[in-house]
Amino acid sequence: MSIQWFPGHMNAARKKAAESMEKTDLVIEVLDARLPLASSNPMIEELRKHRQRPCLKILNKADLADPAATKEWLAHFNGAKDTHAVALSCKKPADVAKVPGLALKLAPHRGTALKPLRMMIMGIPNVGKSTLMNALLKKRVAAVGDEPAVTKAQQRLYLGNNMVLIDTPGMLWPKIQHPTDGLMLAASHAVGVNAVIEEEVATFLAEQLLARYPALLTGRYGFATEGLDGVGVIEGIAQKRAFRVKGGELDFEKAAHTLLIDYRGGALGRISLETPASRKHLLDTYVPPVLLGEPRATEEEDDDER
Numbered sequence: 001m002s003i004q005w006f007p008g009h010m011n012a013a014r015k016k017a018a019e020s021m022e023k024t025d026l027v028i029e030v031l032d033a034r035l036p037l038a039s040s041n042p043m044i045e046e047l048r049k050h051r052q053r054p055c056l057k058i059l060n061k062a063d064l065a066d067p068a069a070t071k072e073w074l075a076h077f078n079g080a081k082d083t084h085a086v087a088l089s090c091k092k093p094a095d096v097a098k099v100p101g102l103a104l105k106l107a108p109h110r111g112t113a114l115k116p117l118r119m120m121i122m123g124i125p126n127v128g129k130s131t132l133m134n135a136l137l138k139k140r141v142a143a144v145g146d147e148p149a150v151t152k153a154q155q156r157l158y159l160g161n162n163m164v165l166i167d168t169p170g171m172l173w174p175k176i177q178h179p180t181d182g183l184m185l186a187a188s189h190a191v192g193v194n195a196v197i198e199e200e201v202a203t204f205l206a207e208q209l210l211a212r213y214p215a216l217l218t219g220r221y222g223f224a225t226e227g228l229d230g231v232g233v234i235e236g237i238a239q240k241r242a243f244r245v246k247g248g249e250l251d252f253e254k255a256a257h258t259l260l261i262d263y264r265g266g267a268l269g270r271i272s273l274e275t276p277a278s279r280k281h282l283l284d285t286y287v288p289p290v291l292l293g294e295p296r297a298t299e300e301e302d303d304d305e306r
C-alpha cells in the first residue's frame with residue numbers, strides 16, 4: 001500500500017511545532033501503546049532535543065495493548081535520562097491523574113504560579129491527545145472523535161495556576177519508516193483508508209494475529225486457524241458470520257471491516273502489533289535526524305510571562 005506524503009503540510013507543521021517548542025518546558029508525546037514506534041514521529045524527538053526539552057512519553061490506549069509487550073516498551077523507552085515513559089489509558093481518570101506529578105518531576109525548574117510549567121501535547125492523529133487534554137482539564141474542550149485529525153486549532157489552557165497546556169492535536173503526520181508502519185497505522189486507524197486498501201490492511205492484520213495471537217482469533221470467531229493465511233482468516237470470518245454478497249459469494253469486504261473494527265475496539269482482546277524485539281532491526285539501524293542548529297545555551301532565555 002502507499003501512503004501519500006504532503007511536504008507542504010509537513011513543513012508548515014514542523015515550523016509551527018518548532019516555534020511552539022521555544023515556549024514549552026516539557027513535551028508530552030502521546031503514542032499508541034499497541035504500536036509505540038510506528039505511532040511516533042521522529043520530528044518530535046528532533047525538535048525537543050534541539051531545545052533540550054524533557055519528554056513524558058504516554059503509551060496511551062494501554063487498555064487495548066498486550067501488557068507483556070507494553071512492559072517491554074516501557075523498559076525500552078525508560079533508558080534515557082530526559083525521558084519518562086508511562087503506559088495508561090487516557091479514558092481512565094485515575095490514570096490521567098498521574099500525569100501532572102510525572103510532568104513536574106521532569107521539569108522541576110518550573111511549576112510555580114510565577115513560572116508555570118508549559119507543556120505541549122504532541123502526537124500523530126488519533127492517538128488520544130484530545131482525550132488526554134480533556135481529562136487533564138476535567139472538562140470537554142477539544143473535539144474527540146474516531147476520525148483521525150478531528151482537532152485542528154491550537155489551544156493554550158491553564159491547569160491549576162502552575163501548569164499550562166499548549167495543544168497541537170493532529171499536527172504531526174506519522175513518519176512511515178517502513179511499509180509495515182503504514183499498515184499498522186491504518187489497522188489502528190491513525191491514518192484513514194478507503195475500502196480497497198482496507199482489505200489489504202485487514203489481511204496484514206490477520207497475518208499479524210495468526211503469528212502472535214491465534215487463540216484470540218479462534219476465541220472471537222470460533223474457527224481453528226491452523227493452516228490458514230491472512231486471506232483465509234478473513235474468508236473464515238465471512239463464512240462464520242454468513243457475510244455474503246448478492247449471488248452468494250463470501251463478502252470479503254465486510255469480513256475485513258469486521259476484523260478491523262474488532263481489533264480497534266478491543267473486542268478481540270489486548271493486542272500489540274510490535275515489540276522492541278520485532279522492531280530490533282529498525283531500532284539498531286536508526287539514524288537520528290539532523291539537528292536544526294545549535295541548542296540554546298540557557299533555560300532563562302525561555303521564560304515568558306503568563
Ligand SMILES: Nc1nc2c(ncn2[C@@H]2O[C@H](COP(=O)(O)OP(=O)(O)OP(=O)(O)O)[C@@H](O)[C@H]2O)c(=O)[nH]1
Pocket residue numbers: 060061062063064088089090091092123124125126127128129130131132143144145146147148149150151152169170171
Ligand atoms: N480504548 C481507548 N480508546 C481511547 C483512549 N484514548 C483515546 N481513545 C479513543 O481514541 C480515539 C481518538 O482519540 P482523540 O482524543 O480524538 O485523539 P487525537 O489524538 O486528539 O486525534 P486527532 O484529533 O485526530 O489528532 C477516540 O475514539 C477516543 O475515544 C484510551 O486510552 N483507550
